[in-house]
Amino acid sequence: MTDRWQFDVPTAGTKLLPPDARYMEALSSQGYGFEVAIADLVDNSIDAGAHDVVIHFLRDEDRLVSLLVIDDGKGMTEDELDVAMTVGGRRDYDAKALGMFGTGLKSASLSHASSVTVVTKTRRTRAVGRRWLMERAVSGYQCDIVAPDYAQSLIDRYAQRPIVWQGTVIRWDGVKNFPAHGGGGQTDRYLHRTINRLGLQLGLYLHRFLAGDDFNITIAVEDVTTGTEYMNFGVEPLDPFGYPKVGHPEYPRTFTAALPSVGDVPLNAHVWPAKSTLDEYKAVGSVLDRQGFYFYRHDRLVQAGGWNNFRQPDQHLSLARVAVDLPEKGDGVFRLTVKKEGVETSPEFADALNDAVDAEGRRFTDYVAAAESVYREARRRSGTTRKAVIAPGKGFDPIVREAVDDELPVLPGEDPIAIRWQKIDNGNFFDIDRENRVITLNQHYRSALLGGRRGGLNDAPTVKSLMYLLLHQVFEKEYSGSREKDNLQLWQSILVAAARAELERMADDD
Template identity: 75%
Template sequence: MADDWKFDVPTTGTKHLPPDARYMEALSSQGYGFEVAIADLVDNSIDAGAKDVVIHFLRDGDQLVSLLIIDDGEGMTDDGLDIAMTVGGQKHYNRQALGMFGTGLKSASLSHASAVTVVSKTKKTRPSGRRWLMERALSSFQCDIVDPHYAQTLIDRYYQCPITWQGTVIRWDGVKNFPQRGGSGQTDRYLHRTINKLGLHLGLYLHRFLAREDFNITIAVEDVSTGTEYMNFGVVPLDPFGYPVSGHPDYPRQFVADVPSVGQLGLDAHIWVPKSNLDEYRAVGSVIDRQGFYFYRHNRLVQAGGWNNFRQPEQHLSLARVAVDLPSGSEKVFRLTVKKEGVEMSPEVVSALEEAVDDQGRLFTQYLVDADTTYREARKRSGTVRKQVIPAGKGIDASVRETIEDELPILPGEDPISVRWTKLETDVFFEVDRDGRSINLNQHYRAAILGGRRGTLNDAQVVKSLMYLMLHQVFEKEYSGPREKDNLQLWQSVLVSAARAELERMTDDD
């Protein structure tokens, strides 16, 4: 039977099977996060040679209406627009291009908007445009041709800001995660939250470009009915290796791994200063997420942390970060996701890392030991030995839980303490449920704590974190003594009074 097996499958011909129009639905359902989608569009601006990119939120009073990304790149002709709006249409990228698959503009945009319009002009051509409507894309591959007069109007709107002689405008309409109702300050809260996350994401993944003097990204908000600009600020680079002083005197240090199918792979190993409060360290992600490899492709960060099956993440390696610039021709061993926010590393590379050395013959695995030791010794130098605690659980945000675990030794094998809202009598603010391992907060005062905002599982993080810090010891004892019971009653009375005062203030404001 083995002799009959063949690796070549015999065929009798070929048949052309074009994709069904529903392919567009699959293309737009790849899980693009909002910030990741915008970053993908900014990549196109960088590839077009843009010096200035503006991300423009348009609102009409309290209602968000559109989002635009404008750049002063080289622009596109009619033929260029057709290629850009064709799925997989970009066939040739230069060696340093950030684009890869020819799907980013379409999939990123239609993941978040019901319509995407692209208007562009070069120095030698008049403005022209194309539009994809998601509704039409699902039934056919018919792409709208934008009226030339409107294309000129849209270009003129951003003339000198940033477009002068050439550039591109991408317009999203029907943005899915825009607030549907703008009342009660919902739009302002959405913008504050979204723009903060967007600025951090762009600042991190494009930090090498933003560090240049000739490249800028601006985020702005404008009211189209009044022309008022509510916000206008530049995105600042967030260098994940931007520490003022190294956490270890022997680092940074470069190691080299010999990967047979690629050649020599450089590993720039860094150890952060313990307990840093810099955004470059804290704003990147959680303790678990921010350690590990930071892969760059053509100076664009494509993975921010993670060990890629080389080892498991752990608290004691939270200071370890390794910068890796992916060499050309390494696609077989480093496979990038379409969204450019992760890398799949082959077993060949994992094996090579075990043997990676620096110019003095020191193994890369010793770097991990040094990072671990730096973290542990910093804890010893603090001069205090903190008591082990029961970990925090549901209701406390993951980033807060990890900070607690970073600062306090955790009792092994203990169920975590959750913090949740529930119905209680109005004369109590909280209830300690020892058996259920839960701190219950009074639902009656939730609106006062949130200031009228909509509640979520992880809302009111400051209050919940404080309640955990105040009460975790109650769960670590078999019973409460007279002094502890008196403290609980004291906190109960003060918090009820404070919550009632907040409710009265809200009523007065109304």
């Protein structure tokens, strides 16, 4: 006979077990995306009462050297800076603060840089600075004290832009995803791509702040040798509910979800117009990603899309978006992730959605049906009922994948089709691996098809898109019939002839 179960575990005292210094390395490996990390730093600027934030990329000719985030917030005293630079440092957050856990500055920064320096000044105190150098942080939590004269010089560098009397400068050095070699236009391409994504991320997640008259974010690029400013533009708000006309005449409507442990939570339900090409609609992932709940905490968007176990995403619900402002005390039902890019909800929330109603007694489930009907009606009017396909995956440019998501229904639960370059010994233009869902393009023809440009994972988007359109049906069938086999041979012959013509033309040019 077993002992009677003890509901409480008995203890015999306590023992102090401080974290190993390697905890800093674990802290910097939480999967922060670059744009998410920068947004976390801007959150701190907002909490500090900043009106202007500058994100400054510094380059030395073709080489990127540093990234800085500068604000005109209230700054910090030396004691406050020490707390801010302490992992999990305890401080009293304002009721409306965007910060929560005391790890964002360190974790976000050291996920992307080998060192993070913070220099700050209040109206009444001198400039002070601290630096975490990852190399030393992992061996004993040794945080550097920045030389006072340098701290003041960094504040002075940004005097009037945006710092006037007070503010904070965060400096990243050894940024991991900066191009190792900037020649050949790599730095310019990196900046164009990165700044575009960063502008969309900040414009979306902070759109309520940016829509006001007293908060601005500027992204700038400067050459530190010449002082030349290559770029300087303001981030525009990107309202995910900013459609020019409604998609359904009876929406938006506000439903109320009654949660016993939290109280009533308003659900502001919207239906986007069909076939929108606006960034406000397309900025969030794929068609399946951008539908569902948009959670806000203190006016900061913390989740863009997703149904949180209420239902599965569906192509037909791509126009449905619901704005939810999280209640002040809802930790039992809504739990924000550390990186502030998602909300975990308890089953209580999903259950309450089935019973949620608006002031007229209309049910939230009726809204879901209405959003679906708008999508289906738009498809009917266009005269097309397109067959569901297996989506393109690795090797296809994200813009191509998004276009397929927008234009074609995707078969749920199916692994996507990948495309890659590889040597094919028989000289064919392409090969098909039906079992692993891979299209292989012959490496021999790559340089000619790229026109001498440098290759990459998502290169040759036009060629790869055409190959997808030709071949995706092959993967959606269990076997190929004689007619399909003949078509494959026909395409193979013509494509090989075209590729050889490209090679000959390239040889003539040389």
